[in-house]
Amino acid sequence: MRSESKDGRTVIVIGGGAAGLMAAGTAAQEGARVILLERNEKVGRKLGITGKGRCNVTSNSDPKRVIENVTKNGRFLYSAVNAFPPSAVMAFFEGLGVPLKTERGDRVFPVSDRAADIVNALRTFLRRGGAETVRARAESLIIENGKLRGVKTDRGEYRGDAVIVCTGGLGYPLTGSTGDGYALARQAGHTVEKPLASLVPLETAGEDAQRMQGFSLRNVGVRILDKKGKTVYEDFGELMFTHFGVTGPVILSASAHLRDFEKNRYRLIIDLKPALDEKKLDARILRDFEKYRNREFANALSDLEGRSMIPVLVERSGIDPEKRVNAVTKEERRRLVELFKGFELELTGPRPIEEAIVTSGGVSVRQVDPKTMESKLLPGLYFAGEVLDVDAYTGGFNLQIAWSTGRAAGRAAAEGKEKPMKHINVAIDGPSGAGKSTVAKLVSRELGIVYVDTGAMYRCVGLHTIRAGLEADDAEGIEKLLPGLKIGMEYVDGTQRMFINGEDVTDLIRTPEVTRYASAVSAIPAVRAFLLDTQRNLARENSVIMDGRDIGTVVLPGAEVKIFLTASPEVRAQRRLLDFQAKSIDITFEEVLRDIKARDLADSTREIAPLKPAEDSVIVDCSYMTLDESVAAVKGIILKKL
Ligand code: DC
Numbered sequence: 001m002r003s004e005s006k007d008g009r010t011v012i013v014i015g016g017g018a019a020g021l022m023a024a025g026t027a028a029q030e031g032a033r034v035i036l037l038e039r040n041e042k043v044g045r046k047l048g049i050t051g052k053g054r055c056n057v058t059s060n061s062d063p064k065r066v067i068e069n070v071t072k073n074g075r076f077l078y079s080a081v082n083a084f085p086p087s088a089v090m091a092f093f094e095g096l097g098v099p100l101k102t103e104r105g106d107r108v109f110p111v112s113d114r115a116a117d118i119v120n121a122l123r124t125f126l127r128r129g130g131a132e133t134v135r136a137r138a139e140s141l142i143i144e145n146g147k148l149r150g151v152k153t154d155r156g157e158y159r160g161d162a163v164i165v166c167t168g169g170l171g172y173p174l175t176g177s178t179g180d181g182y183a184l185a186r187q188a189g190h191t192v193e194k195p196l197a198s199l200v201p202l203e204t205a206g207e208d209a210q211r212m213q214g215f216s217l218r219n220v221g222v223r224i225l226d227k228k229g230k231t232v233y234e235d236f237g238e239l240m241f242t243h244f245g246v247t248g249p250v251i252l253s254a255s256a257h258l259r260d261f262e263k264n265r266y267r268l269i270i271d272l273k274p275a276l277d278e279k280k281l282d283a284r285i286l287r288d289f290e291k292y293r294n295r296e297f298a299n300a301l302s303d304l305e306g307r308s309m310i311p312v313l314v315e316r317s318g319i320d321p322e323k324r325v326n327a328v329t330k331e332e333r334r335r336l337v338e339l340f341k342g343f344e345l346e347l348t349g350p351r352p353i354e355e356a357i358v359t360s361g362g363v364s365v366r367q368v369d370p371k372t373m374e375s376k377l378l379p380g381l382y383f384a385g386e387v388l389d390v391d392a393y394t395g396g397f398n399l400q401i402a403w404s405t406g407r408a409a410g411r412a413a414a415e416g417k418e419k420p421m422k423h424i425n426v427a428i429d430g431p432s433g434a435g436k437s438t439v440a441k442l443v444s445r446e447l448g449i450v451y452v453d454t455g456a457m458y459r460c461v462g463l464h465t466i467r468a469g470l471e472a473d474d475a476e477g478i479e480k481l482l483p484g485l486k487i488g489m490e491y492v493d494g495t496q497r498m499f500i501n502g503e504d505v506t507d508l509i510r511t512p513e514v515t516r517y518a519s520a521v522s523a524i525p526a527v528r529a530f531l532l533d534t535q536r537n538l539a540r541e542n543s544v545i546m547d548g549r550d551i552g553t554v555v556l557p558g559a560e561v562k563i564f565l566t567a568s569p570e571v572r573a574q575r576r577l578l579d580f581q582a583k584s585i586d587i588t589f590e591e592v593l594r595d596i597k598a599r600d601l602a603d604s605t606r607e608i609a610p611l612k613p614a615e616d617s618v619i620v621d622c623s624y625m626t627l628d629e630s631v632a633a634v635k636g637i638i639l640k641k642l
Contacts, residue, residue, distance in 0.1 A: 009032045010033045011410075012158050012164070014164065014184070015037070015038065016044060017044065017166060017402070019168075019405055019406035020038075020167075021125070021126065022384075022402065022403050025131060026411055028131040031414060034131035036133045037151065038133060038134070038135060039136065043119070043123065043133060044118075047122075049115065051115065053114070057093060057396060058090065058396040058399055059395050059400060062086070063082045066400055066401075067081060069395065070390060070391070070392040071256045071257075071360065076368075078370065081404045083404070083408060084407040093110075093118065096122075097124075098110050098111075098112075099111040099112075134155070136158075138151045140183075144491070146450055147448070151163055162380045164373075165184055165382065166387060166409075167179070168385060170195045170359045179195065181363070181383075182387070188375060188381055189367075189377045189448075189639055193361040193363075193364055193389045196353070196361050197351070197359060198255065198357075199253070199256060199356060199391075200252065200351050202245050202246055202251055203349050204244075204346060205347075206345075208345065209244070211308075213243045216238060219236070220238075220272055221274035222254065223269040224254055225267045232257055233257045235254060237249050237253075245345075245348075253395075256360070266346075267347065269344050270343040271341050281340060281341065282333060288300060288301070293324075293325060293326050295324070296324060297314065297321055297322070297324070298310065304340070313336075313339060317332070360391040362387050362390075365388060365390065368383055371408065372408060372409070373412065374409075376422070377642060380413075380416070383405075385405055386402065388405065422543075423543050424561070424638075424641070424642065425561075426440075426449070426545040426559060426563070427546055427547075427552035429551050429564050429565070429617070430549075430566045431604075432603070433573065435565065435575065435627065437455070439565065439627070443634050446635065447545075447638065450543065450544045451496060452496070452546040454555070455547070456489075456506075457498075457534070458518040458522045459498070461478070461521045461527055462521050464485050464500055465478055472517045479526040486500070487499065487500060489538075512580075516595075519603060532554075535556075545638075552614030562614045562616055562618065564614070564618070565634070568623045570593065571623045573589060
């Protein structure tokens with residue numbers, strides 16, 4: 001277990017990819033103590049293979065053009081990209097001793113053509129700031145009483161003031177991108193948009209692509225039509241045939257526009273000779289035919305197209321391959337021209353997400369501050385890079401996003417101006433044994449809000465009454481006990497412990513006898529009034545999930561979320577029986593069921609604050625739900641509200 005440094009802040013960065021390295025180095029540069037958690041042996045593995053090992057660092061363009069090339073949520077990136085634009089990124093790497101060059105399409109590469117130089121430069125950047133890299137896999141966030149405290153990993157806990165999640169998307173799992181960050185985001189209540197392959201090769205119908213596998217086309221025109229014949233993408237550049245279909249820069253870029261393979265059928269139209277119009281192309285073909293006048297048609301195309309493609313072209317032209325070229329008719333030539341200007345392949349779908357260079361989807365940007373990348377739900381939590389629901393076309397734009405968001409998050413996390421989390425009160429009412437406390441406890445832990453078990457307070461009054469030797473229905477006597485009773489609550493490791501005048505009674509208040517007393521004393525108005533203030537104060541000062549019988553109706557009528565969690569008496573009795581058995585308390589199913597029914601009756605027919613659903617509550621019947629399902633249902637209702 002590591003602890004926070006005394007002066008300055010500790011920032012934990014999860015994931016040593018492009019965004020994580022930038023975030024970690026930046027936070028360290030800003031004076032924070034930085035721990036970078038990376039599950040791989042080495043940082044920057046995916047960076048090392050991008051751009052065919054050359055690393056297309058950024059696009060030599062202005063922020064406006066970067067945003068225009070973002071497929072999804074461009075506006076969210078405006079502030080971060082302006083604060084750390086491509087010009088600054090280029091200066092940054094050159095400053096670290098990596099000279100850069102700009103190639104066709106404004107793509108920026110290291111002069112050395114070595115992606116490793118970029119990774120090494122980032123390592124130097126981290127070292128200079130004193131950031132420490134630890135090989136560990138982040139398992140969950142440590143959230144205590146609504147506050148982010150650090151990260152639990154497979155190698156122990158790391159505590160800090162801020163956590164930056166830079167775990168990437170789902171593409172290229174071999175480099176370590178496995179989507180761990182999505183689970184961390186969900187733990188803090190974030191919505192994660194379904195990850196989809198974005199920059200990904202495409203599969204084609206038939207066997208033609210396979211017949212030409214390994215063959216690259218440079219400088220071709222590409223158009224993609226949807227099933228209605230509308231052009232959905234048009235570009236110019238390089239593509240390659242593979243055993244499954246097509247890949248290469250134009251195809252990857254195009255793939256980001258084809259999001260609807262389920263409903264749509266897309267056709268890829270390749271213009272093999274974009275520099276020649278039909279007339280010029282026909283003249284060119286004629287010239288070649290003249291040159292090879294004595295050959296067979298199939299052997300006369302070698303100046304026009306690469307060898308691997310000729311058999312497919314010949315076959316598609318419908319012209320007899322053995323025909324002498326001088327016998328090819330004008331009509332046949334016209335067909336040939338058409339074929340060169342519009343070589344068609346049917347696209348059947350993207351390759352699996354693992355083969356995607358970039359995934360779209362991820363942590364919804366609606367819940368993230370665009371200036372700082374800080375979570376709007378859990379202060380101190382930040383996101384950067386591909387884990388966010390942003391993605392762009394090829395050309396260095398995706399890495400630019402990683403640098404800009406990593407920079408913003410690193411800076412803000414080191415500075416740490418935390419905004420308070422949105423205050424929310426959740427009321428969960430319902431009969432005993434429905435699983436309120438178990439569910440509420442788990443949900444509170446996942447969302448990082450305080451769990452308040454009000455039943456435990458009534459139980460304390462019950463135990464106090466027993467100890468004073470009073471009968472449970474001695475309202476007057478019990479009322480007189482109250483001024484001498486101080487109920488305390490403390491949270492130890494996220495669990496609520498109960499105290500009576502300083503004595504820890506957490507385990508003593510769960511016996512059947514105390515349970516009966518608690519139910520009886522809870523019908524006494526003076527007891528309810530006595531506990532009401534404490535409960536309301538807790539809810540005013542903290543975001544709480546409070547469970548009980550009258551939380552939505554009496555204690556917190558203004559709660560943002562009200563849930564009535566219930567189940568049939570038999571199901572509840574069975575669950576309670578298991579609890580008792582686990583504690584070796586000797587009791588039969590019939591006895592438990594009888595107690596439950598008696599308590600239901602008492603709790604719901606008493607005059608003061610009877611058990612009933614608030615009018616604006618959502619009723620969840622969990623008789624046939626597993627615990628996980630109940631937790632998911634309750635969490636879903638709360639998150640919708642958030
Ligand atoms: O939830 P529990 O079983 O620990 O609650 C013990 C008793 O306290 C229960 O019989 C009803 C009472 N109670 C109440 O009247 N109002 C609340 N808000 C919570 C509990």
